[in-house]
Structure formats: structure tokens, C-alpha cells
Amino acid sequence: xxxxxxxxxxxxxxxxxxxxxxxxxxxxxxxxxxxxxxxxxxxxxxxxxxxxxxxxxxxxxxxxxxxxxxxxxxxxxxxxxxxxxxxxxxxxxxxxxxxxxxxxxxx
Amino acid sequence: xxxxxxxxxxxxxxxxxxxxxxxxxxxxxxxxxxxxxxxxxxxxxxxxxxxxxxxxxxxxxxxxxxxxxxxxxxxxxxxxxxxxxxxxxxxxxxxxxxxxxxxxxxxxxxxxxxxxxx
Numbered sequence: 001x002x003x004x005x006x007x008x009x010x011x012x013x014x015x016x017x018x019x020x021x022x023x024x025x026x027x028x029x030x031x032x033x034x035x036x037x038x039x040x041x042x043x044x045x046x047x048x049x050x051x052x053x054x055x056x057x058x059x060x061x062x063x064x065x066x067x068x069x070x071x072x073x074x075x076x077x078x079x080x081x082x083x084x085x086x087x088x089x090x091x092x093x094x095x096x097x098x099x100x101x102x103x104x105x106x107x
Numbered sequence: 108x109x110x111x112x113x114x115x116x117x118x119x120x121x122x123x124x125x126x127x128x129x130x131x132x133x134x135x136x137x138x139x140x141x142x143x144x145x146x147x148x149x150x151x152x153x154x155x156x157x158x159x160x161x162x163x164x165x166x167x168x169x170x171x172x173x174x175x176x177x178x179x180x181x182x183x184x185x186x187x188x189x190x191x192x193x194x195x196x197x198x199x200x201x202x203x204x205x206x207x208x209x210x211x212x213x214x215x216x217x218x219x220x221x222x223x224x225x
Contacts, residue, residue: 091210
């Protein structure tokens, strides 16, 4: 199975700040990576797929990138509604696996 | 619009069998694959298995032979059954639709929280 190591586990940031979350894959998986946002008590919502493509309705302040087997999610100007837990997911091979999550809080 | 809704018990006794139904609307089970993902309280997401649009299934080996997924296309329902439940099976169970030609999950149900009681 491909292991996804996500960091940091938690992050406190101020409004309008730039936030970056990373996922390190245990092996090469191309651009087969997604990011999800989960708010308390809710189901995950697809934010980004194919490493860089925004899902429908996702604000342009979210972006994704890749360097080798390291993947990053960037929020360019943090908003209140961005608070939640973020998960990466590899979609390269079965079983699809998720990172451990990053809890994003307001400072 | 696309919707998925899980229904199932809140509480299951230790060693018993869990049965959850995912009822979908807004799309056809013969066109889209539907997956099951679970999340223990305060923890991350774990993929369990899938019902392929052609009727086949695939399972996470972590669940060995405990897990079974089936469907009734006439009712737009996908079923999860897992036996020999243990306390660490306490989790919220989600069904999710797979985005076409990818392994991403573009729509999720609200989930059903299942507690395994000893």
C-alpha cells in the first residue's frame, strides 16, 4: 500500500495568512492525488484532484502542487470558512489511502 | 442533484454483524462506482471497499473476509455488511461516489455513526 505522511498534524494561522499543508508519498504516484476538507460533524468534501485541479465551486485561493513525491495544498489568504481538517488521498493504486489529516485552526 | 444517504444502526453488539444501506439519487449505480470509507472518532479516513458500476466488488485486505458489499440497482442502494465486529470498528461509516475514470470521491453521504458495544 502507498503510505501518505501528512504534515503538520495541526496548524494555527491568522486570517489572510498563507497556509501550506504537505503530503509525502511512500512511492511515485504521478499526479494521482486529491485533497479534501472536512468540517466538524460533516463528511469530507473534495477540494483538489489530479494534484492541481480545483473541484467545482472551490475558491481560487486554494491551489495544489507537486515536487517529486511531495504534494502541497496552499491556501493563499486564509478565511474563517477554511477552518477544518484537511486530508490528502492517493488515487494511484488500490487501496486508495489517506494522509493522517491536518487540523487547521484560527490563531 | 447527487445525493447519498447511509442508514444503519447506532449500536451493534460485539462479534455481531453490521449492516448499512447507502441509498443514492441523482445518478445511476450502473454508471458510477460507490465506495465505503470509515472514520473512527477523532481519527482519519480508511477506505473499505467498492461496488463497481459493472457489479463487481473490491475490498481492502485489512478487512479480510469480514466485509461484503452488494447492491440493488432497482432501488439505487448499495449495502455494506461486516461481521465479527470489534470495539475498534466503532466509527462513522460513509458511502461516497467515485468521480468518473478516477479514484477520487466527489460526493459523500453524511455518514452513520456506529458504536460497537461490549
